[in-house]
Amino acid sequence: MTITEVFAPAKVNLSLHVTGRRADGYHLLDSLVAFASIGDRLQLSQAEALSLTVSGLFADGVPEDSRNLVWRAAEGADWRGHIGLEKSLPHGAGIGGGSSDAGAVLNAFRSQGHTVPEALALSLGADVPVCMHASAARMRGIGEKITPIPLPKLPALLVNPGVEVPTGAVFSGLASRENDPMPAEVPLFDGVADCAGWLGAQRNDLEPAAIAAAPQIERVLSDLRASRAALLARMSGSGSTCFAIYPTLKAAHFAAYEIGAEHPEWWCVATELS
Template sequence: MAIEVFAPAKINLTLHVTGQRSDGYHLLDSLVAFADLGDRLRLEAGPDMVIDLRGPFAEGVPRDGRNLVWKAAQGLGWAGAIHLNKQLPHGAGIGGGSSDAAAVLNALAAEGLTVPPELPLSLGADLPVCMVARGARMQGIGEQITPVSLPDLPALLVNPGCHVPTGAVFSGLAWRDNPAMPDEIPSFETARDCAVWLKDQRNDLEIPAAYVAPEIDRVLADLRCTGNEMLSRMSGSGATCFALYPTLKAAHMAAYEIGAEHPDWWIQAVTLR
């Protein structure tokens, strides 16, 4: 029997780099939300591991043991066909591969397989939070996850189509011991309340990422010119940026505004939770 799985886009509403361990891993403090848009997977048990790819962003995705979904399934001792419909751009700062792998782990755990505690983080810093797939605070090197209740956040996601190497972005950081978020994240009644609070937070990777890919600054400038925009910021290590709006209708109107000028950009109005 096939297992159908949804892997939502991960958005870093904040991303504070607060230190670096002696082994090179960076310490993070990030408020993360997930979109109602993502990749879709179908798992069919069988004797051999096979990855079948389709969708607008299938090109360039590994079909072998380099793929995180392969590693996730293999880590649980599962084999079979994984049909992956790639709706999210990869290498875009929205956790596409990590969310895919986390969705596989969650699906196989629901079928009775045991997920070793060390497996998610061994596959990547975003895996633990992607297994929660709801609003959460991510700290440490990604292993400390605290659920956070967020209101529905109407948003627009925009990616200009450039690839931003994560290593180059972290190498460009001027400081690695930046302040963390406040100890307590308040309860937000509305999307506007959340946006107001977020204005005092940061993505510490935004400046070095824009140095590597100047298109990021153009995306952020265009988002800030749209009607009813409440906050614009880069997600993860880029190049996807997001803006928050008071309503989903306003996000769709902004998508139309930007899409008319940049028809080659990836532009999606979503709700973040």
């Protein structure tokens, strides 16, 4: 039996500007997205019927049926077989776990010669197209406009306080849906500090509404900003995962140790974003 191994990296919104809302209710976004060196892993094996099993640190609560984006991606691509999903990323956490899983298997289906309809990725969620790209990009519109962006490797710490934040509740709590986009051009960055400095002038427009829904996010951001050598701290996506950027990976690991020791119940992982 042929088994295909697939890696689904964590997606991090380095910025997320909400720039409008269409008549059909979809929000318009302008987001700089990067991907981590950590993520979920999947195994695909051919079989007569579609099946899915979930294991790993964050398997609890992850559906193994059509409620899972991976299952829906397989159905949409008319793929049949068994999918084993090892969940290393917290779900409902603003780092695109389910979307990245779906994007990764869609890429795998294509590599196996299966037809993946162009509209399928976006129908599964706004983050799925950029997760199929799986490297730094600017995401605009409702997620369908993807522009690759060269970024330096960004040493980072991801922290999640163990609180799920419903995306719908965050968007409904927005103070404004008509906000400025990012600058027209993303510059070429001269290293990590230059990139972090530019990002400091950008925003995550969902952050205030997410903090209102889950006040623990504010504590995470406070701890990240207070950590030694942190260049920038921000929430990713609709929360509750937050990230900080550091000048070196060693500094990110040191911050992970300090914050993890103080909050052993939090998920703290040093990584690189690119």
